[in-house]
Amino acid sequence: MIKPINEMNISFKALSVNEGFARACVAAFCAQVNPSLDEITDIKTAVSEAVTNCVVHAYPKKVGDVNIKVELYENSVIIFVSDNGIGIEDFERAREPFFTTKPNEERSGMxxxxxxxxMDKLELLKNEGRGVTVKMEKFFSIKKNIAVGE
Amino acid sequence: MLVKNRVYNNTLYVLLSGELDEHSAYNTRITLDELFEHDNFKQIIIDLSELDFMDSTGIGVLIGRYKKMKDRKIPIFICNPSAHAEKIFKMTGLYEIMPKIV
Known part of the structure; x- marks a missing residue:
């Protein structure tokens, strides 16, 4: 089993104001392996989508936490976005294009x-306690020079 | 999100500047709806040249505006999307209802 060259964990309230922070934070962490601008933008968008799900769907009553764990490898990154919310009833259906549980809120369901x-891989995992983890992986196009810890 | 606008030759030009995500979606909706309420234009062009970031929440915002304008038969066009925004538009089929113009 290959070990990540670096790891990061962040935790914050499931508030929309934190979306920009979350995607910028993950992007900045990934920058140390010199991904392309396109790859960084792809990662930022995917993180934003996953955090939006936590903000909009996971906590209908009381705002809870979002946890993001990032495992950085030489040529890839694995990002886990978790919540302790109400969970997703039907994973298959949730992944269908244009499916939304909130059709009256102008949501694209995309x-x-x-x-x-x-991203290159996406998995939806049911947490042991409550909530959902979105696990997603992105492969970087070219082998990069790594500079960790100076 | 900053929204700039002007009307010229029966066209409402709207420039979206900043980031369009869940956090900015609510205010963007309200601002666009206020601009779109007027009747001094026959078409709308949304310029995305200064849009730094957008996710699928932005698609929801745009589709919502399209539905409102459809009843008034006012077409909406998109111009200057980033390569990234373009990827989302093509994926979601947005250009079928809001064509891209150069």
């Missing part, structure tokens, strides 16, 4: 489709 398209 969140998972965007995550799937912009």
């Amino acid at each position: 969140g998972f489709t965007v995550m799937e398209s912009f």
Whole structure:
């Protein structure tokens, strides 16, 4: 099993104001392996979609936490976005394009489709306690020079 | 999100500047709806040249505006999307209802 060259964990309240922070934070962390601008933008978008799901769907009553764990490898990154919310009833259906549980709120229902398209692998995992973890992986195009810890 | 606008030759030009995500979606909706309420234009062009970031929430905002304008038979066009925004538009089929113009 290959070990990540670096790891990061962040935790914050599931508030929309934190979306920009979350995607910027993950992007900045990934920058140390010199991904392309396109790859960084793809990652930022996928993180934004996953965090939006936590903000909009996970906590209908009381705002809870979002946890993001990032495992950085030489040529790839694995990002886990977790919540402790109400969970997703039907994973298959949630991943269908244009499916939304909130049709009256002008939601596109394309969140998972965007995550799937912009990342290379996507898994939805049911947490042991409550909530959901979105696990997504992105492979970087060219082998990079790594500079960790100076 | 900053929204700039002007009307010229029966066209409402709207420039979206900043980031369009869940956090900015609500205010963007309200601002666009206020601009779109007027009747001094026959078409709308949304310029995305200064849009730094957009996710699928932005698609929801745009589709919502399209539905409102459809009843008034006012077409909406998109111009200057980033390569990234373009990827989302093509994926979601947005250009079928809001064509891209150069």
